[in-house]
Amino acid sequence: MKAQSSKFKVQSSILRYALVFAALIVALVPVYWAITISLKTESDQFSVPPLWFSFKPTLTHYRDAFLERGFGNYFLTSLIVSLSSTALALTLGTFTAYALARFRLRYKLGSRLSMWILSTRMFPPIVTAVPLFLLMRDLRLLDTSLALIITYTAFNLPFVVWMMRGFFLELPKELEEAAMMDGDSRLGALFRIILPLVTPGLAATAVFCLIISWNELLFALILSQTDNAMTLPVGIAGRVTQYEIKWGVMSAAGVAAMLPILIFAMSVQRYLVRGLSLGAVKG
Amino acid sequence: MSMFLSNKQERFLPYLLIAPTVAVLFTLSIYPLFYAIKTSFQTGDDLHFSLGNFTRLFSDGFFFSALAHTFVFASLALTLEFLIGLSLALLLDSKLRGKNVFRALLLVPMMLPPVVVGVIWRLMFNSDFGAINGTLKSFGFDTTNLTWLASSKLAFLSIIVVDVWQWTPFVFLILLAGLQAIPNEPYEAALIDGSSPWQTFKNITLPLLKPAILIALLLRTMDLLRVFDSIFILTEGGPGNATETISLYIYRTAFRFGDFGYATAMSFVLLILTNIISAMYIRFLQKQEKA
Numbered sequence: 001m002k003a004q005s006s007k008f009k010v011q012s013s014i015l016r017y018a019l020v021f022a023a024l025i026v027a028l029v030p031v032y033w034a035i036t037i038s039l040k041t042e043s044d045q046f047s048v049p050p051l052w053f054s055f056k057p058t059l060t061h062y063r064d065a066f067l068e069r070g071f072g073n074y075f076l077t078s079l080i081v082s083l084s085s086t087a088l089a090l091t092l093g094t095f096t097a098y099a100l101a102r103f104r105l106r107y108k109l110g111s112r113l114s115m116w117i118l119s120t121r122m123f124p125p126i127v128t129a130v131p132l133f134l135l136m137r138d139l140r141l142l143d144t145s146l147a148l149i150i151t152y153t154a155f156n157l158p159f160v161v162w163m164m165r166g167f168f169l170e171l172p173k174e175l176e177e178a179a180m181m182d183g184d185s186r187l188g189a190l191f192r193i194i195l196p197l198v199t200p201g202l203a204a205t206a207v208f209c210l211i212i213s214w215n216e217l218l219f220a221l222i223l224s225q226t227d228n229a230m231t232l233p234v235g236i237a238g239r240v241t242q243y244e245i246k247w248g249v250m251s252a253a254g255v256a257a258m259l260p261i262l263i264f265a266m267s268v269q270r271y272l273v274r275g276l277s278l279g280a281v282k283g
Numbered sequence: 284m285s286m287f288l289s290n291k292q293e294r295f296l297p298y299l300l301i302a303p304t305v306a307v308l309f310t311l312s313i314y315p316l317f318y319a320i321k322t323s324f325q326t327g328d329d330l331h332f333s334l335g336n337f338t339r340l341f342s343d344g345f346f347f348s349a350l351a352h353t354f355v356f357a358s359l360a361l362t363l364e365f366l367i368g369l370s371l372a373l374l375l376d377s378k379l380r381g382k383n384v385f386r387a388l389l390l391v392p393m394m395l396p397p398v399v400v401g402v403i404w405r406l407m408f409n410s411d412f413g414a415i416n417g418t419l420k421s422f423g424f425d426t427t428n429l430t431w432l433a434s435s436k437l438a439f440l441s442i443i444v445v446d447v448w449q450w451t452p453f454v455f456l457i458l459l460a461g462l463q464a465i466p467n468e469p470y471e472a473a474l475i476d477g478s479s480p481w482q483t484f485k486n487i488t489l490p491l492l493k494p495a496i497l498i499a500l501l502l503r504t505m506d507l508l509r510v511f512d513s514i515f516i517l518t519e520g521g522p523g524n525a526t527e528t529i530s531l532y533i534y535r536t537a538f539r540f541g542d543f544g545y546a547t548a549m550s551f552v553l554l555i556l557t558n559i560i561s562a563m564y565i566r567f568l569q570k571q572e573k574a
Contacts, residue, residue, distance in 0.1 A: 013379075016374055016377065016379060017379070019370075019374055020374060020375070020379065020385050023371055023374075023389060024385065024388055024389065026448070027388065027389050027391055027392050027448070027452070028388060028391060029414075030403050030404065030407050030414070030448070031391060031392075031395070031403060033403070033406065033407065033414045034399075034402065034403040034406055037406055045412065046411075046412040047412075047417075048411075048412060048417045048420050048421065049417050049418060049420065050414050050417040050418060092303050092304050092307065093304060095300040095303075095304075096300055096301050096303070096304040098300060099296070099297035099298075099300035099301050100297075100301065102297075103293075103296075103297035105297060111569075113301065113305070115565055117304065117305075117308060118565060118568070119565060120308050120312040120313070122505065122557065122558070122561035122565075123312060123316070123554065123557075124508070124509035124530065124550070124553050124554060124557050125509065125511070125530075126509065126511065126529075126530045126533050126534060126550055126553065127316070127319065127547075127550040127551070127553060127554045128311075128312060128315045128316065128319075129534075129537075130319060130322070130533070130537050130543055130546050130547050130550065131314075131315035131316070131318040131319040131322065131547070132311070132315050133537075133538075134318065134322070134543065135314070135315060135318065150311065153307065154307050154308060154310075154311035154312060157304055157307060157308060158308070161304060186293060186296060187296075211394065214396065215395075215396035215397060215398070217396075217397060217398050217511070217512045217515070218511050218512065218530075218534075232396075232398075233396055233397075233512075236398050236399070236402060236516075237398055237401075237515065237516055240398075240401065240405065240516055247406065250406075251402065251403075251406065253402075254398075254399040254402040254403065257396050257398070257399050258394075258395050258396060258399045261394055262391065262394055262395075265390075265394045266387060
């Protein structure tokens with residue numbers, strides 16, 4: 001590389017920036033377009049050529065979606081379901097991950113269980129969806145938030161176990177051993193020494209779980225068909241596939257569904273990238 | 284460590300910590316699976332054992348076209364996502380000002396709920412007022428034949444475009460992480476040997492990136508084979524069944540026609556397909572753990 005002339009370097013770096021910008025435009029313009037649709041009056045929405053910048057913004061579609069068409073309720077259901085299932089999966093999964101990372105179990109049970117737990121995550125959702133629907137129907141849990149909370153907890157558990165196991169394995173065993181020498185119990189050492197050290201990892205894992213539950217469509221579609229426990233994705237899907245689409249309401253609901261996730265994901269960027277590569281690459 | 288192992292609490296604690304997770308996963312993943320096996324051997328309201336659902340598979344044209352759609356969709360999308368993702372990763376692995384901001388922004392599509400992605404692209408693809416045709420029209424192009432989601436061939440192309448748009452960032456992110464984990468020394472050695480950029484890429488980058496490539500491809504393949512959300516929103520499998528993949532056909536069979544037996548029989552075909560991939564992935568992870 002050092003042998004390259006400086007002129008060539010300048011040219012190639014201009015080319016590189018151009019390519020990156022092209023990629024950015026492709027990635028972001030559709031999102032921007034949908035946001036503008038949610039802010040445009042109906043006549044502006046259907047103008048040809050499309051109005052990219054010069055339109056008079058209005059919040060009517062948001063008011064319409066959230067006050068008139070029930071999206072406020074869907075938003076709340078999504079929030080409750082995502083938060084509860086994340087909390088549950090994180091609690092159960094973190095302890096399991098710690099046990100799998102730190103204890104030497106008989107019959108290679110540790111690594112066998114880890115692999116089994118991971119393999120449950122690999123089932124295509126549609127395969128479990130049909131029997132899960134029948135199970136929830138028999139339990140009379142259809143159209144309740146509880147059914148979704150339970151389902152998402154199970155769905156996120158394998159992920160939590162694998163993420164957290166990776167974070168625990170990174171810490172030296174001597175940390176707890178020293179604390180236990182000083183008279184801490186095993187769980188005391190876990191809470192006092194280890195958990196504070198893996199807080200970034202816990203945060204990243206939580207964010208992943210939140211995103212997964214918040215975005216999930218298939219199970220929600222099958223398990224909640226009435227307004228009782230309809231999540232935001234199901235509400236949007238139901239409206240979109242109806243014959244006539246209200247562009248303003250659709251895009252307003254869409255923006256409301258993506259904003260919390262985007263802000264959350266961006267605010268923990270550093271851990272997110274590390275988390276994904278850790279969870280996937282290192283195992 | 285041995286002094287702690289003698290402790291009674293130490294012996295039972297791990298099982299106590301693992302048991303709830305195993306119980307939850309057993310109830311909600313393994314039990315449904317066995318339930319599905321039972322259901323797949325029942326046709327209609329007949330509760331007796333029957334192979335009817337499985338023999339029906341072989342004479343079902345919809346099933347075979349759904350299989351074909353899934354494979355064509357998965358292979359085309361995977362190829363594009365890999366090539367574009369790798370190029371972007373190489374691009375951002377070099378010295379570039381503002382590279383962290385670029386990376387964060389490039390990841391946006393991957394973070395969006397698939398349902399929202401479907402909505403966004405329905406707005407983009409609308410043949411009268413969508414951003415694509417609207418822009419083309421303003422440049423004087425004739426767009427009467429560009430009915431994106433309404434004609435079979437274009438609809439199939441559209442669902443590929445949308446998947447590539449959303450999931451290339453995922454491939455990009457994993458490959459970039461892989462690239463950044465490659466140490467500097469082999470590159471310095473190559474520089475001294477005077478190898479060309481292409482030789483360096485072929486002899487150093489690609490081999491060292493192989494684990495990351497494998498992970499990206501396996502995870503994407505698994506997801507592509509079971510794709511549901513974005514196609515459900517974009518076309519619902521239509522027009523006709525032009526974009527109906529296996530997951531969508533199973534969904535239609537179970538929840539539109541109420542034929543749970545046949546739906547579960549089909550879902551086992553999908554399970555076997557994805558299991559081949561996931562077994563490869565898990566074996567790969569096991570190897571990495573030992574290394």
